[in-house]
Amino acid sequence: MEHRIDRIKKHLHAQSYKLTPQREATVRVLLEREEDHLSAEDVYLLVKEKAPEIGLATVYRTLELLSELKIVDKINFGDGVSRYDLRKEGAAHFHHHLVCTECGAVEEITDDLLEDVEKIVETDWNFKVKDHRLTFHGVCKKCQDQELKVSS
Amino acid sequence: MEHRIDRIKKHLHAQSYKLTPQREATVRVLLEREEDHLSAEDVYLLVKEKAPEIGLATVYRTLELLSELKIVDKINFGDGVSRYDLRKEGAAHFHHHLVCTECGAVEEITDDLLEDVEKIVETDWNFKVKDHRLTFHGVCKKCQDQELKVSS
DNA sequence: TTTAAAATAATAATGATTATCATTAATAAT
DNA sequence: ATTATTAATGATAATCATTATTATTTTAAA
Numbered sequence: 001m002e003h004r005i006d007r008i009k010k011h012l013h014a015q016s017y018k019l020t021p022q023r024e025a026t027v028r029v030l031l032e033r034e035e036d037h038l039s040a041e042d043v044y045l046l047v048k049e050k051a052p053e054i055g056l057a058t059v060y061r062t063l064e065l066l067s068e069l070k071i072v073d074k075i076n077f078g079d080g081v082s083r084y085d086l087r088k089e090g091a092a093h094f095h096h097h098l099v100c101t102e103c104g105a106v107e108e109i110t111d112d113l114l115e116d117v118e119k120i121v122e123t124d125w126n127f128k129v130k131d132h133r134l135t136f137h138g139v140c141k142k143c144q145d146q147e148l149k150v151s152s
Numbered sequence: 153m154e155h156r157i158d159r160i161k162k163h164l165h166a167q168s169y170k171l172t173p174q175r176e177a178t179v180r181v182l183l184e185r186e187e188d189h190l191s192a193e194d195v196y197l198l199v200k201e202k203a204p205e206i207g208l209a210t211v212y213r214t215l216e217l218l219s220e221l222k223i224v225d226k227i228n229f230g231d232g233v234s235r236y237d238l239r240k241e242g243a244a245h246f247h248h249h250l251v252c253t254e255c256g257a258v259e260e261i262t263d264d265l266l267e268d269v270e271k272i273v274e275t276d277w278n279f280k281v282k283d284h285r286l287t288f289h290g291v292c293k294k295c296q297d298q299e300l301k302v303s304s
Numbered sequence: 305t306t307t308a309a310a311a312t313a314a315t316a317a318t319g320a321t322t323a324t325c326a327t328t329a330a331t332a333a334t
Numbered sequence: 335a336t337t338a339t340t341a342a343t344g345a346t347a348a349t350c351a352t353t354a355t356t357a358t359t360t361t362a363a364a
Contacts, residue, residue, distance in 0.1 A: 020342065055344040060321065076228045081320070098279045107279070113272060117265045118288070125259065126293040127250045134286045141278040172311065207313040212352065233351070
């Protein structure tokens with residue numbers, strides 16, 4: 001945890017940004033709640049518990065900054081709110097999501113499933129891929145079982 | 153064009169919805185401007201040219217309806233606006249996008265690049281895939297050439 | 305025709321995000 | 335150390351996309 005924060009600090013410094021207390025508090029919340037797909041408001045409320053004087057605008061600014069530096073990924077599940085996930089350390093790319101259309105549950109896939117596809121895009125479309133986002137919509141295991149139960 | 157509208161009409165009727173003049177005007181705009189990634193506001197202004205009495209809320213409702221029936225795809229490029237694309241007729245899935253981070257251009261890929269990946273998701277994650285969205289962020293051909301010119 | 309349901313236009317309300325601005329903290333220059 | 339400069343912040347107002355409301359109109363059914 002502390003090491004991770006140190007590295008993020010360096011990452012910020014390299015771009016001549018500082019790791020202010022507010023920013024650090026925000027990063028800590030993201031670290032504690034990894035993969036929780038927190039909205040800016042969620043983050044704000046959690047940071048407020050530790051540092052009550054922080055403002056919502058600062059949280060937005062911090063998330064935007066971290067997003068530009070690719071420390072967090074800004075995701076959109078189409079519910080009108082942006083959500084923020086700490087990017088796995090060393091991960092070159094965004095992780096993928098499985099969104100269940102029945103119960104709304106979101107699963108993560110960190111495996112790189114797109115290596116081959118990316119190659120195709122680079123060669124066939126002359127497009128230099130920097131990042132990608134992949135989301136599957138469908139029915140999760142739990143809801144599939146539910147359906148079976150209901151219909152039997 | 154007319155045939156397509158007929159089929160959409162039937163599609164609506166099958167779900168006991170009507171193809172009202174407002175809805176038809178909206179569909180026509182989407183047909184004329186296929187692949188243009190229009191926002192609700194864009195669609196509204198274009199429909200207004202043909203049918204000036206239409207209200208913005210109706211456009212939103214229509215787009216939402218068409219989206220539920222999978223006649224249009226609701227996309228989000230992270231710029232705070234939802235965009236609407238007519239789904240290619242017979243296309244079982246969403247088409248993919250290449251978004252250039254330099255110039256903002258959006259290219260379309262209609263090929264199904266994810267057949268193999270979907271199989272993996274279905275078997276390894278027990279997730280019944282219904283749809284997917286895949287977007288690549290990177291640098292398009294044009295901007296790559298630009299960079300070469302600048303650096304030389 | 306009468307009645308009920310669906311759809312609409314106009315507009316108010318909402319809610320997420322961004323902009324503004326006065327204040328404070330950090331850093332650099334003297 | 336003191337001052338000047340810049341960056342960052344908190345509070346809050348403004349913006350803007352979207353949704354809800356409501357009175358009215360259209361459509362379909364009885």
